[in-house]
Amino acid sequence: RQMTTPELRRDFTEFFVKEHGHTSVKSSSLIPHNDKSLMFTNAGMVQFKEYFRNPAVAPFKQATSIQKCMRAGGKHNDLDNVGYTPRHHTFFEMLGNFSFGEYSKSKAIQMAWRFLTEVIKLPKDRLRVTVLASDQESYELWRDQEGVPEDRIIRSGAKDNFWTMGEGAGPCGPCTEIFWDTLNDDLGEDRWLEIWNLVFMQHYRNDQGELENLPIVCVDTGMGLERLAAVVQNKENNFETDVFAPMFEGLHKIMTEAGIESSRDINATPHKKIIVDHLRAMSFLIADGVIPSNVGRGYVLRRIIRRALRSGNQLGFTKPFMTELYPYLLESFNDGSYPDMEARQDPIKDVIRQEEEIFMSTLSKGLALLEPVFKQKDLSGAKQVPADIAFKLYDTFGFPLDLTVLIAEEREWTVDLVAVEALKQKQREQGRASWKAGSSLVLAKAQEWKEQGIFPTFSGYHRDMLTGQSS
């Protein structure tokens, strides 16, 4: 029998709490608390960031969490990967264990190996690891684990094996990563699926970009739950796991009801994957208090919604459909791991519906403007969308630029982003605001909610995995 994601969440937490005395800590919000350097929480370590620098202030010396993560902006941005790689999401859950001076490399490596090969019983010969070339200690620790021959320990460079949270200041250090062998040579590099990253926080990169040594080596690990599910459920990509099954089923049903032809092959186009991925992302962002807007986090949310709607349009939807999928998202979390998604469903759906109505009315007009462009090349033969068209799509029809780029790339066309940026700058100078009418609708609603106190601010409220209590 295959393990399910609820079982993986439970086994991971129990292993670190019951067998290794870790404190189970709830996921923090997707909006990093008190951290202007980061757009969204992109890893389990974010809520513990200060403890690495100053372990004395940590309320526990070792912790485990299942962290809601978003990688759709900043250094770790996987927005463009979604639907095109087997392993990337915008929103995902990260399983992690952490030590603030309690244990170091040796125990971290040993526990990870034991969890994978004894607790969830992955075959040892389908795992391999990478270490930072200069990190001889990690190399030797892996060599000493049972069932890790030296030809499965790969030394690699800082690009992949030196982890930093973002571009700015923060804790960082060498890491060692564990990969699963899919045995599929057709995938090229992707034959090896990265599942778990163990980071040894040894440095703090300061505002000047210099590396300071931390007082004590700390451990920060992160493993994508959806990837682990794909491995234990023997699937070729994350989207084929139990995490997404209810949403694909729902999408199929909704399409069929709308008279749109739908096959059960989720890999036929990227669009179904984009929709279910982005549905999770937008719902969790709104649940954490993000509201669509034209700047910052709100703009990333808006882009995510609009990309999903355009994918819906590609599938054949002509009317709003996103909120009809919401019950299937709830079904995918029916083990109760995110009770807020149910409790807050009405305001979440309200926001999505409003954005959908705003954008749906201009989407097809915008696409009609773009479509003829692909039929003509300029005299030099360049396949480039003219800047004035991309700007008009952005300004008049509310197409985020990355959406226009996405559409262009599907046809192997490009967009002259520099020229578009110049047009945007010119517009800013003239002081005209873009698509004001549409956005103010949502913002008014947001203001109303704020006044009613519907959205809490910046608190973690993940159910405690062991006690079942939620906060």
Ligand code: ATP
């Ligand atoms: P990749 O090289 O595959 O993009 P990464 O090296 O950027 O992954 P880390 O920053 O090391 O990822 O994050 C730790 C773990 O989180 C990864 O080993 C992976 O299991 C998971 N993970 C990272 N990014 C994503 C994503 N976009 N979607 C799902 N899981 C992810």
Ligand code: MG
């Ligand atoms: Mg990555």
Ligand code: MG
């Ligand atoms: Mg990687």
Ligand code: MG
């Ligand atoms: Mg990694």
